Amino acid sequence: MAGTEKNYLLIVDDVEMNRAILSSIFEDEYKIIEAENGQEALKMLEQYDGQIAAVLLDVVMPVMNGFEMLQSMKEHNIGQDIPVFLITADASEKNMYEGYSLGVKDIIEKPFIPYFLKQRIRSVVDLYCTKEQLRETVEHQAEIIEEKVKEVNALSRNVIETLALAIEFRSGETGQHIQNIYQLTRILLRALREKGYPGCELSDEQIEQIATASMMHDIGKIAIPDSILNKPGRLTPEEYEEMKIHTLKGAEMIERMPNVEQNPVFSYAYDICRHHHERWDGSGYPDHLAGEENSIWAQIVALADVYDALVSRRCYKEPFEKEKAVQMISSGECGMFNPELVEVFLKIKENL
Amino acid sequence: MKVCELDQYLKVDLEGALARFMGREDMYARFLYKLQQDETFQKLTEAVESQTLSEIERYAHTLKGVLGNLGLEEGYQTSSELVQAVREDHTEKIEPLYLVLKEQMQTYLNVIGMLEQPGQ
Numbered sequence: 001m002a003g004t005e006k007n008y009l010l011i012v013d014d015v016e017m018n019r020a021i022l023s024s025i026f027e028d029e030y031k032i033i034e035a036e037n038g039q040e041a042l043k044m045l046e047q048y049d050g051q052i053a054a055v056l057l058d059v060v061m062p063v064m065n066g067f068e069m070l071q072s073m074k075e076h077n078i079g080q081d082i083p084v085f086l087i088t089a090d091a092s093e094k095n096m097y098e099g100y101s102l103g104v105k106d107i108i109e110k111p112f113i114p115y116f117l118k119q120r121i122r123s124v125v126d127l128y129c130t131k132e133q134l135r136e137t138v139e140h141q142a143e144i145i146e147e148k149v150k151e152v153n154a155l156s157r158n159v160i161e162t163l164a165l166a167i168e169f170r171s172g173e174t175g176q177h178i179q180n181i182y183q184l185t186r187i188l189l190r191a192l193r194e195k196g197y198p199g200c201e202l203s204d205e206q207i208e209q210i211a212t213a214s215m216m217h218d219i220g221k222i223a224i225p226d227s228i229l230n231k232p233g234r235l236t237p238e239e240y241e242e243m244k245i246h247t248l249k250g251a252e253m254i255e256r257m258p259n260v261e262q263n264p265v266f267s268y269a270y271d272i273c274r275h276h277h278e279r280w281d282g283s284g285y286p287d288h289l290a291g292e293e294n295s296i297w298a299q300i301v302a303l304a305d306v307y308d309a310l311v312s313r314r315c316y317k318e319p320f321e322k323e324k325a326v327q328m329i330s331s332g333e334c335g336m337f338n339p340e341l342v343e344v345f346l347k348i349k350e351n352l
Numbered sequence: 353m354k355v356c357e358l359d360q361y362l363k364v365d366l367e368g369a370l371a372r373f374m375g376r377e378d379m380y381a382r383f384l385y386k387l388q389q390d391e392t393f394q395k396l397t398e399a400v401e402s403q404t405l406s407e408i409e410r411y412a413h414t415l416k417g418v419l420g421n422l423g424l425e426e427g428y429q430t431s432s433e434l435v436q437a438v439r440e441d442h443t444e445k446i447e448p449l450y451l452v453l454k455e456q457m458q459t460y461l462n463v464i465g466m467l468e469q470p471g472q
Contacts, residue, residue, distance in 0.1 A: 014414075015417060015421075016386075017383045017386070017418060017421060018417060018421065020379065020383065021372055021373060021421060024374045024376060024379060025374055060410060060413050089413060089416050089417040089420060090413060090435070110420055110421065111368070111372060111417075111420040111421050111423075111428075112372070112415050113368075113371060113372075114371060114372055114374060115371075146425060173444065201355060232421070
């Protein structure tokens with residue numbers, strides 16, 4: 001059956017008898033509208049826009065014939081979602097080719113048998129209805145999926161944040177650090193993208209994923225004993241070596257999570273956990289990556305981590321002034337960073 | 353005379369024609385009756401006289417459709433051949449085919465004239 005809103009059938013034929021015959025065949029299924037030539041029919045297509053289920057079209061007509069009408073429909077993008085059927089006394093090969101190439105759905109030769117005509121038209125119209133309904137269903141489902149994806153993303157961010165927070169609480173901190181890293185990572189990524197830094201051609205979504213992953217940079221600290229983690233004062237060389245292991249432990253934890261490869265956040269997180277203590281000159285740990293051997297996001301988190309540590313109060317130190325902290329980073333006092341990254345960092349320092 | 357008696361006077365596909373008019377004898381009769389006022393054949397005559405091929409093709413084509421729908425088989429056949437003759441450029445066939453068609457049309461109009469006027 002025709003859809004509820006598309007219940008008109010347009011019959012285009014210059015011979016009254018032909019229109020009357022077609023009309024009597026379909027009048028129990030459709031509201032019938034008639035046109036005597038292509039030009040009239042085009043007007044009706046506009047007038048009844050969105051309400052016509054199908055067009056039955058004669059070929060030979062005065063003023064504007066069927067082919068000219070099809071051509072005009074194509075050119076002006078009229079009724080392109082309506083199935084058109086040629087009803088012609090001349091179903092020659094040439095006409096059939098021309099008809100199909102102009103987009104008609106079926107060609108029916110006159111004189112026709114009404115029953116067969118009805119079946120042929122019904123099956124195409126039904127197909128169009130189904131297609132339309134499917135399209136609407138898919139559209140609707142896509143909206144739902146988009147909604148669900150947002151929910152899942154928010155949920156996974158919550159879980160990640162909670163995990164990172166739990167670990168930070170262990171070190172007697174407030175959770176402000178991971179928030180700061182998250183914000184700073186985002187700001188730096190956006191600034192690098194704007195600058196056109198190679199490898200930073202990222203979408204907003206990817207930046208969000210990396211920033212979320214940055215919150216996990218220290219999760220490996222869960223494997224570090226309290227005595228080292230919360231020791232006031234300097235660590236012994238042995239203790240320091242053990243502390244360094246948090247990078248490897250963090251990466252290992254990420255690696256062991258189920259379905260890691262399906263969530264880009266975790267592949268960023270792996271990199272960030274493992275490499276947020278590397279330095280530009282290769283003097284960092286654990287893999288002594290130098291220069292661009294390290295990913296830009298791990299480099300960013302490394303810088304953000306150092307900056308936030310400098311401006312925060314810790315059990316072993318007082319906070320530095322922002323200006324001082326920025327200066328310490330740019331001078332290389334806290335290890336070498338990517339000069340281009342530092343340059344961008346200096347540019348955004350007002351927003352800190 | 354009633355529509356169902358037509359086949360006593362003419363070679364006509366009553367069954368097919370009535371099926372096309374959804375079994376509605378009154379509608380079929382109405383359009384048979386209308387053939388008396390139909391100008392297509394007159395226009396075809398003029399086209400044949402002036403030897404305007406495109407017009408001959410066009411009116412023969414229209415007539416073919418009308419006669420086909422009405423189940424008037426011989427006339428349908430002749431007008432089909434006339435269309436074909438023009439398309440295949442057999443101009444020598446046009447005149448004889450036209451004359452056959454003229455006779456067939458005359459018979460149709462005579463017999464139709466004997467029908468009870470539809471709607472009465």
